[in-house]
Amino acid sequence: MQAYTSSAIVNSSISPGVDLDEVYATERVRVLVVDDDSDLVVLIKHILRSSGFDVLSANNGVEALRRAREVQPDLVLLDLMMPEMDGWVTLQNLRQFSNAPVIVLSALSSKDEIVRCLYEGVDDYMTKPFYKGEVVARINAVLRRAKQPRETTRFTFPKVGLVIDIKTQEVIFSNHSIQLTAKEFALLALLAKNAPGVVSYPVIAQTVWGEDVPNVRQRTKYLIFLLRRKFEEIDPNFALIQSMDRMGYKLKTE
Known part of the structure; x- marks a missing residue:
């Protein structure tokens, strides 16, 4: 030694x-x-x-x-x-x-x-x-x-580069601003508020559409398709919104 x-x-x-x-x-x-x-x-x-x-x-x-x-x-x-x-x-x-x-x-x-x-x-x-x-x-x-406890109006997910501002309806992904329709933003905000948990089809139906009727799930699937397409234009190799079989959807935050 x-x-x-x-x-x-x-x-x-x-x-x-x-x-x-x-x-x-x-x-x-x-x-x-x-x-x-x-x-x-x-x-x-x-x-x-x-x-x-x-x-x-x-x-x-x-x-x-x-x-x-x-x-x-x-x-x-x-x-x-x-x-x-x-x-x-x-x-x-x-x-x-x-x-x-x-x-x-x-x-x-x-x-x-x-x-x-x-x-x-x-x-x-x-x-x-x-x-x-x-x-x-x-x-x-x-x-x-x-x-003091207060309702969160800005959701930041640094590991995936996502920022969602409820007040201004501003969405930033990988330093790119994304323009969403009112329904698209409502669905994305709902997923953000519950992340990383799963949001069920009935909750999405009532929150985004105000009703849970037979054709709402198809409307939701099309809305998810539109959202995914906008995010994939920025990063085609990352699936931000994940489908949970027979359950609903969730944001990938890791």
Whole structure:
């Protein structure tokens, strides 16, 4: 067996490693701060750490998405004007795999920008400069609202690249927007709400068509055919909607 001297394994210039099991086991709220102003990031991190939050940061959208995937923050503070990838694009990409609440912190203060943010699904909007106590108060308020039970209006299935927004009836598959008719969307939304479970023929009949009569099943099969064709135009090798023999249909979410 090879012998190791203390000098071979100890180097005073190297800081001790971090036990990541302990880091990720913490119950403290993790906040991701995304801003290209390094001085501001340092200030915000100090404010949040002093208030009991765990904090990490990113200086641009590309880095923010990477860190969000790694750490899965409980909340994101997001600037809009950044190099490489601005806040709008960052938000759109973030929503492909995360439902973490987002508070925009921006120098832009026009009503149009605020309204656009709210339409894009931002949970709150703050303008720079800000009062330090306000940041903590707004984060706590957003987190309280996020914990309250509410009907889900946006379904995200990151493993298959599918996003369905009930309010806007927007459907994105593999980064492509898909236009659906009202009936097509109603059926797809029903499958999404019950995923990965199976939705039976009678439930589909009552929910989509409002009646369960003999010819409804044939109408449903044709609607499924139309839906599948639209998704197959984007990815012909992936069957998103699966038929369950004599039972109904379900979404493939893995």
